[in-house]
Amino acid sequence: MCGIVGYIGKNNARITLIEGLKRLEYRGYDSSGISIHNGNEIKTIKSVGKVSNLEEKINPDEFRGNLGLAHTRWATHGKPSIENAHPHNAGDITLVHNGIIENYQEIKKYLIKKGHEFISDTDSEVVAHLIQEENKTKEFEEAVRDALKKIKGAYALAIIHKNYPEKLIVVKNSSPLVIGIGEDEFIIASDASAIISYTNRVLYLDDNELAILSPTNYTVKTISSNKSLYKEEQELDWSDEQAKKEGFDHFMLKEIHDQPHSIQDAIRGRIDMDNGMVLLGGLIPIEERLRSINRIIIVSCGTSYYAGLVGEYMIEEYAGIPTEVEYASEFRYRKPLLDKNTAVVVISQSGETADTLAALKEAKNKGALTIGIVNVVGSSIARQTDAGIYNHAGPEISVASTKAFTSQLSILTLLTVYLGRQRDMSMVMGKRILSELQKLPSLIEKILKEEGSIQKIAKKYADFENFFYLGRKYNFPIACEGALKIKEIAYTHAEGYPAGEMKHGPIALIDKNFPSIVLAPKDSVFEKTLSAIEEIKAREGKVVAITTEKNKDLSVEDTIFVPKTLEILTPILMTIPLQLLAYFVGTERGHDVDKPKNLAKSVTVE
Numbered sequence: 001m002c003g004i005v006g007y008i009g010k011n012n013a014r015i016t017l018i019e020g021l022k023r024l025e026y027r028g029y030d031s032s033g034i035s036i037h038n039g040n041e042i043k044t045i046k047s048v049g050k051v052s053n054l055e056e057k058i059n060p061d062e063f064r065g066n067l068g069l070a071h072t073r074w075a076t077h078g079k080p081s082i083e084n085a086h087p088h089n090a091g092d093i094t095l096v097h098n099g100i101i102e103n104y105q106e107i108k109k110y111l112i113k114k115g116h117e118f119i120s121d122t123d124s125e126v127v128a129h130l131i132q133e134e135n136k137t138k139e140f141e142e143a144v145r146d147a148l149k150k151i152k153g154a155y156a157l158a159i160i161h162k163n164y165p166e167k168l169i170v171v172k173n174s175s176p177l178v179i180g181i182g183e184d185e186f187i188i189a190s191d192a193s194a195i196i197s198y199t200n201r202v203l204y205l206d207d208n209e210l211a212i213l214s215p216t217n218y219t220v221k222t223i224s225s226n227k228s229l230y231k232e233e234q235e236l237d238w239s240d241e242q243a244k245k246e247g248f249d250h251f252m253l254k255e256i257h258d259q260p261h262s263i264q265d266a267i268r269g270r271i272d273m274d275n276g277m278v279l280l281g282g283l284i285p286i287e288e289r290l291r292s293i294n295r296i297i298i299v300s301c302g303t304s305y306y307a308g309l310v311g312e313y314m315i316e317e318y319a320g321i322p323t324e325v326e327y328a329s330e331f332r333y334r335k336p337l338l339d340k341n342t343a344v345v346v347i348s349q350s351g352e353t354a355d356t357l358a359a360l361k362e363a364k365n366k367g368a369l370t371i372g373i374v375n376v377v378g379s380s381i382a383r384q385t386d387a388g389i390y391n392h393a394g395p396e397i398s399v400a401s402t403k404a405f406t407s408q409l410s411i412l413t414l415l416t417v418y419l420g421r422q423r424d425m426s427m428v429m430g431k432r433i434l435s436e437l438q439k440l441p442s443l444i445e446k447i448l449k450e451e452g453s454i455q456k457i458a459k460k461y462a463d464f465e466n467f468f469y470l471g472r473k474y475n476f477p478i479a480c481e482g483a484l485k486i487k488e489i490a491y492t493h494a495e496g497y498p499a500g501e502m503k504h505g506p507i508a509l510i511d512k513n514f515p516s517i518v519l520a521p522k523d524s525v526f527e528k529t530l531s532a533i534e535e536i537k538a539r540e541g542k543v544v545a546i547t548t549e550k551n552k553d554l555s556v557e558d559t560i561f562v563p564k565t566l567e568i569l570t571p572i573l574m575t576i577p578l579q580l581l582a583y584f585v586g587t588e589r590g591h592d593v594d595k596p597k598n599l600a601k602s603v604t605v606e
């Protein structure tokens with residue numbers, strides 16, 4: 001996720017663009033850049049780090065003009081650096097991009113054969129060159145359209161041309177883009193936060209649409225058929241702060257709602273459905289070594305630890321590799337028995353957690369192969385592992401992890417199929433898991449529509465001080481994650497437990513004031529989970545069950561339904577209601593859910 005902003009109109013573009021970048025900085029902050037068309041040529045300047053670094057580098061006399069683009073980056077392809085920062089240029093074309101181009105390597109090869117030279121590792125620069133190539137024989141707008149027809153993936157692009165000082169083209173497919181309509185000026189951006197202080201009149205582009213902006217006018221067309229469209233303008237009554245959160249009250253809620261997209265981004269371009277295989281560019285250098293791995297240890301902290309526990313179930317069942325999961329803070333001080341046939345998988349959203357980093361160093365010292373599942377490109381863990389898979393979930397602002405967690409689970413599913421297909425997993429099974437994985441974004445949309453009823457349940461239980469969170473098999477770790485989430489956000493005591501363990505002690509605590517949240521999908525252990533529910537009910541314990549839609553075999557106080565999916569994928573769906581429950585109990589109690597007390601987003605000390 002990056003922030004893009006563009007300006008065309010009567011005023012000095014630089015001022016609006018820098019202001020916009022500062023407001024969009026929460027979308028990405030590893031590097032930034034700006035291009036201004038001064039009427040004759042396009043001037044570009046970039047900087048690593050915060051937007052303020054870029055601002056300091058700009059000579060205002062040099063960067064003056066009525067058309068421009070700017071970008072604040074959250075790296076996906078290529079580490080944070082000046083070369084990889086946007087805007088990207090190819091001949092007369094300059095552009096900024098947010099999203100992921102799936103087939104950029106293929107296109108890059110084709111362009112290299114045609115003599116194009118690339119200076120960055122990004123997928124975005126490839127788009128600039130492709131438009132330049134098309135522009136050799138077609139005019140600007142047609143070149144953009146024809147280039148887009150060759151591109152697969154997600155993008156919001158803003159593009160300018162040296163010979164067109166009064167034209168800004170923007171396009172959208174799967175990545176957000178909004179056009180702000182001012183008096184003889186337009187400001188385009190990834191979200192309304194960059195726009196709202198100039199105008200509240202906006203127009204949202206839909207997927208596969210392109211807009212051509214001049215200082216006084218705009219036209220919206222379909223990319224594929226070049227048909228002009230009538231688009232309804234909207235009036236926003238959001239404050240600056242609300243605009244950043246896209247109208248949600250908190251980043252946590254926005255990030256919960258981001259999950260259909262973040263899961264899509266985790267799997268985008270990584271599935272070869274024809275062969276039931278997974279394509280993971282980051283694992284190519286160790287592909288052969290992975291074939292001889294006979295043991296996996298997953299090491300992580302906090303929410304990432306629970307993702308690891310789900311990974312253990314997945315990898316053992318479908319890839320047949322013995323797997324263990326360790327808290328990084330424990331692993332680093334044990335005497336782990338590792339050898340060259342052990343792979344240590346390190347999971348970390350931030351890539352900077354001190355304990356995880358220390359555990360990684362220990363694993364490397366012992367000669368294990370190390371693999372990272374990391375969200376932040378170029379972070380310490382990403383740099384120090386032998387190979388890795390990036391989440392592409394975009395920055396997570398709220399302290400409690402939500403979208404990074406389901407993204408980690410999606411990546412672990414991909415890794416499982418990857419390792420499984422190297423071993424005994426059949427093509428049919430590979431296809432089955434991957435096609436169900438692809439359906440998850442729309443199933444999550446369905447759960448999110450039930451937010452109102454989950455909020456009602458949260459209100460009903462908001463005053464309870466103790467909860468059990470119970471699940472079995474794949475959903476035991478999710479019970480632990482659900483309990484962690486409500487602890488973090490609502491400051492209430494909650495214990496995550498395997499449902500089958502209740503009878504061995506914890507059940508002594510059950511009474512009418514100690515409710516249980518039970519994860520009971522219709523899976524291979526449903527009947528067993530049902531027994532635990534009956535035991536709790538028999539002791540007057542209240543039960544909130546989360547189960548598969550249409551399941552009528554449950555009689556409990558409250559029920560939340562989630563759509564049907566494969567057992568291995570139920571953890572991803574079960575997580576969504578638990579995040580919402582924690583969020584709504586937290587807000588009901590009046591907490592600052594984005595910044596819970598005593599917690600930090602990234603724990604870089606021991």
Ligand code: G6P
Pocket residue numbers: 301302303304347348349350351352353356399400401599600601602603
């Ligand atoms: C902190 C955060 C948690 C996170 C944990 C591990 O405790 O508050 O939300 O799960 O660190 O972070 P990592 O970045 O390594 O996934």
